[in-house]
Amino acid sequence: MLALEAAMHERAVTESLLEIALRHARQAGANRITDLYLVIGQLSSIIDESVQFYWDIIAENSPAAGAKLHFRRIPVEIECLQCQNRFTPNDTDFSCPVCSSAKIKVIAGDEFFLEAIDVELTRANLPHR
Numbered sequence: 493m494l495a496l497e498a499a500m501h502e503r504a505v506t507e508s509l510l511e512i513a514l515r516h517a518r519q520a521g522a523n524r525i526t527d528l529y530l531v532i533g534q535l536s537s538i539i540d541e542s543v544q545f546y547w548d549i550i551a552e553n554s555p556a557a558g559a560k561l562h563f564r565r566i567p568v569e570i571e572c573l574q575c576q577n578r579f580t581p582n583d584t585d586f587s588c589p590v591c592s593s594a595k596i597k598v599i600a601g602d603e604f605f606l607e608a609i610d611v612e613l614t615r616a617n618l619p620h621r
């Protein structure tokens with residue numbers, strides 16, 4: 493059941509990804525999207541393969557069909573609220589290595605967003621000389 497929820501979540505995420513990419517492409521006067529650059533924090537539950545899987549289905553028959561997805565992983569960064577030490581945690585241990593406080597704040601690593609896209613402009617949309 494959990495797996496299905498995660499999968500449905502990723503499908504929704506991928507759908508909004510396509511929406512955003514198409515909107516930007518339209519604004520740029522592009523008729524085809526060739527590449528998408530995604531940023532995923534290591535704490536994010538988003539799985540590259542799932543996004544790619546849904547992408548192939550969702551983007552089909554759209555101007556982004558066949559576009560390549562590039563994933564950039566951002567490492568987790570934690571700040572200790574006790575001593576303000578900043579550190580990258582182990583897989584399971586999120587307590588501060590300096591003062592061993594468990595009062596921490598996630599600074600980076602839980603993000604997921606579309607950083608950039610590459611598009612192809614049609615001849616008709618190129619500026620006239």
Ligand SMILES: [Zn+2]
Pocket residue numbers: 572573574575576577588589590591592593
């Ligand atoms: Zn600390």
